[in-house]
Amino acid sequence: MARRKRPKLAVWKFASCDGCQLSVLDLEDELLDIAGALDIAYFKEATSVEKPGPFDLSLVEGSVTTSHDAERIREVRKQSKALVTIGACATAGGIQALRNFKDVKEFVSVVYASPEYIQTLATSTAIADHVPVDFELRGCPVNKEQLLEVISAFLHGRKPNVASHSVCVECKLRGNVCVMVTGTPCLGPITHAGCGALCPSYQRGCYGCYGPMEAPNTTSLVRAFRQAGSSTVDVVRVLRTFNANAPAFRKESEAQEKGEEESQ
Amino acid sequence: MSDDKTRTIQVDYMTRVEGEGSLTIRLEGDRATEVRLAIFEPPRFFEAFLRGRSFMEAPDITSRICGICPVAYLMSACHAMEDALGVRVGGPLRTLRRLLYCGEWIESHALHVFLLHAPDFLGFPDAMSMAKKHGEWVKRGLRIKKAGNSLLSLMGGREIHPINVRVGGFYRAPTRAELETLLPELRWGHDAAVECLEWMARFDFPDLERDYEFVALRHPNEYPFCEGRLVSSRGLDIDIRDYDGHFVEEQAPYSSALRSRIRGRGAYLCGPLARFNLNFEQLFPEVQDLARRAGVAPPCRNPFRMLLVRMAEIAQVFTEAIRIIESYVPPATPFVEASVRAATGYGGTEAPRGFLYHRYALDETGTIVNANIVPPTSQNQLTIEEDLFELAPILASLPHDEATRRAEQAVRNYDPCISCATHFLTLNVERG
Numbered sequence: 296m297a298r299r300k301r302p303k304l305a306v307w308k309f310a311s312c313d314g315c316q317l318s319v320l321d322l323e324d325e326l327l328d329i330a331g332a333l334d335i336a337y338f339k340e341a342t343s344v345e346k347p348g349p350f351d352l353s354l355v356e357g358s359v360t361t362s363h364d365a366e367r368i369r370e371v372r373k374q375s376k377a378l379v380t381i382g383a384c385a386t387a388g389g390i391q392a393l394r395n396f397k398d399v400k401e402f403v404s405v406v407y408a409s410p411e412y413i414q415t416l417a418t419s420t421a422i423a424d425h426v427p428v429d430f431e432l433r434g435c436p437v438n439k440e441q442l443l444e445v446i447s448a449f450l451h452g453r454k455p456n457v458a459s460h461s462v463c464v465e466c467k468l469r470g471n472v473c474v475m476v477t478g479t480p481c482l483g484p485i486t487h488a489g490c491g492a493l494c495p496s497y498q499r500g501c502y503g504c505y506g507p508m509e510a511p512n513t514t515s516l517v518r519a520f521r522q523a524g525s526s527t528v529d530v531v532r533v534l535r536t537f538n539a540n541a542p543a544f545r546k547e548s549e550a551q552e553k554g555e556e557e558s559q
Numbered sequence: 560m561s562d563d564k565t566r567t568i569q570v571d572y573m574t575r576v577e578g579e580g581s582l583t584i585r586l587e588g589d590r591a592t593e594v595r596l597a598i599f600e601p602p603r604f605f606e607a608f609l610r611g612r613s614f615m616e617a618p619d620i621t622s623r624i625c626g627i628c629p630v631a632y633l634m635s636a637c638h639a640m641e642d643a644l645g646v647r648v649g650g651p652l653r654t655l656r657r658l659l660y661c662g663e664w665i666e667s668h669a670l671h672v673f674l675l676h677a678p679d680f681l682g683f684p685d686a687m688s689m690a691k692k693h694g695e696w697v698k699r700g701l702r703i704k705k706a707g708n709s710l711l712s713l714m715g716g717r718e719i720h721p722i723n724v725r726v727g728g729f730y731r732a733p734t735r736a737e738l739e740t741l742l743p744e745l746r747w748g749h750d751a752a753v754e755c756l757e758w759m760a761r762f763d764f765p766d767l768e769r770d771y772e773f774v775a776l777r778h779p780n781e782y783p784f785c786e787g788r789l790v791s792s793r794g795l796d797i798d799i800r801d802y803d804g805h806f807v808e809e810q811a812p813y814s815s816a817l818r819s820r821i822r823g824r825g826a827y828l829c830g831p832l833a834r835f836n837l838n839f840e841q842l843f844p845e846v847q848d849l850a851r852r853a854g855v856a857p858p859c860r861n862p863f864r865m866l867l868v869r870m871a872e873i874a875q876v877f878t879e880a881i882r883i884i885e886s887y888v889p890p891a892t893p894f895v896e897a898s899v900r901a902a903t904g905y906g907g908t909e910a911p912r913g914f915l916y917h918r919y920a921l922d923e924t925g926t927i928v929n930a931n932i933v934p935p936t937s938q939n940q941l942t943i944e945e946d947l948f949e950l951a952p953i954l955a956s957l958p959h960d961e962a963t964r965r966a967e968q969a970v971r972n973y974d975p976c977i978s979c980a981t982h983f984l985t986l987n988v989e990r991g
Binding site: 312316327 | 613627698719893
């Protein structure tokens with residue numbers, strides 16, 4: 296029987312913690328089957344084997360923070376039939392995008408003894424700000440079952456079955472008591488699903504690992520936080536973590552800061 | 560260009576490590592004239608953007624420094640904040656923290672031993688190809704790793720970046736019934752770890768012995784995780800609060816990570832080998848016997864044998880996790896309340912790869928004024944380079960490809976986490 300040529304998979308790292316690509320290796324029950332079904336052509340964290348492109352599927356972790364990486368992602372795009380970003384860094388710039396809200400010169404002067412050794416951009420940006428992306432998988436980190444679904448979908452030429460509703464819906468499906476009822480601020484109503492409403496299930500408020508859902512009503516949720524006693528600083532902090540630079544969260548946190556300035 | 564006498568071993572992008580780094584070794588005859596472990600991972604400025612954040616946010620934010628050892632960051636940050644605020648976490652909450660850390664050690668050590676390092680000893684480019692010949696062992700390794708991850712998931716909500724840890728304890732404490740569901744797999748994992756250690760003891764270990772200064776936490780009653788004094792094999796014995804007085808960090812022009820030295824002495828080694836040599840008597844007696852049978856006993860000075868020490872630590876923490884669960888009584892409340900004050904706090908815990916130090920200054924509202932974090936890989940960088948200098952005669956005797964692989968294997972002894980090391984290029988550098 297003629298053996299079908301195995302699709303080539305590449306896993307790329309940009310500025311990140313390695314956690315999303317580690318999710319591939321955390322698929323302990325499926326890893327050897329994946330390695331059998333796919334030709335793992337480039338995956339630095341896992342293998343010393345390196346095969347040239349083009350690649351059928353590229354998974355990209357991390358954000359763009361250097362001019363070298365801005366160039367490298369264009370090269371990755373050229374070599375990839377499908378490019379999927381995995382995680383909050385790649386889809387929104389990650390926690391390192393907090394630099395985007397500050398005066399970078401001040402930042403750098405605090406941080407470096409010898410800045411001339413260091414190359415860095417003033418911003419941390421999502422992969423989609425640089426090249427076209429075929430699918431963005433959310434999360435800090437991604438959910439490994441969703442990652443498996445995305446890999447499988449792309450290799451079979453179908454759309455990934457990944458829910459786009461809010462964490463609130465997942466919470467209801469789990470039968471949790473709403474934590475907002477007890478006065479705990481929770482980003483669940485405006486956050487993209489994917490984690491299975493983990494934080495409310497552990498009696499804490501959602502802190503937005505999966506970034507904004509589609510068309511979130513941030514203003515309404517922030518009003519509820521305010522009524523429960525949150526200050527501007529509290530609200531800005533909760534919107535500015537791992538998805539701080541996602542447009543909906545960024546817009547709302549900037550509006551809050553502006554409102555505070557005008558009221559003074 | 561190389562001639563007979565001079566050659567360069569160059570690895571532009573290290574594989575099977577966490578993060579981005581390169582390695583250059585210049586050999587002249589059987590002597591190395593230059594060794595550079597260069598880290599080119601872009602910096603992410605954690606200490607800079609921690610300023611202005613709440614003390615309550617530090618654990619979750621700093622856990623994003625590393626997807627492989629987030630619990631270490633959660634723990635060091637919590638301990639530092641509790642030190643600043645005068646909070647004591649004892650009894651069942653303290654025990655639960657040890658249980659969580661057991662999960663991370665199992666998961667992180669198993670990742671390194673089976674997927675990243677064992678292939679070097681057996682001549683494979685990765686675990687997937689190693690599985691074609693040694694499938695049963697790779698499957699065992701993956702199942703051991705999964706057992707650690709199951710513990711992390713139950714305790715923390717998920718394996719990577721657990722959500723259930725907070726300053727003062729946890730958001731929700733597990734029930735005894737929940738924890739007991741883990742016992743069969745933990746018991747299997749322990750027995751499998753013992754078998755794997757016996758198998759790996761038969762690997763061929765390159766001949767390199769060095770007189771390291773070992774640095775690790777030491778605790779009078781237990782193998783160290785989160786508490787104890789920081790001690791060394793050359794007489795260092797300090798409170799964690801005195802860390803900055805005894806260690807110094809320097810920047811190399813070719814690397815984006817700071818490197819640590821002990822003041823007045825130089826390079827040192829932290830991580831499994833240091834813990835093992837400095838705390839052997841705190842291992843369970845059966846683990847001590849197991850290690851001796853596998854050919855490792857203190858003082859073990861061969862860095863390649865760190866693979867075996869990691870396996871022994873896996874067996875140790877499987878046993879500890881089982882014992883904790885068997886005698887678990889849930890805490891009355893899942894956390895201890897903290898009230899804010901202006902203070903500086905220090906925390907240091909044993910990440911799988913070694914000592915991880917955090918220091919935070921807080922203002923009277925609990926807002927972070929400054930932060931300092933020193934990860935284990937920054938501390939081991941100089942030692943890694945010195946190992947490669949010592950390894951030069953062996954490297955010089957090997958064909959080029961084999962020498963390159965051997966050099967990479969020597970770097971991997973330390974399970975370097977370059978993602979961690981990079982984010983700290985920062986702080987407290989004295990200006991002339």
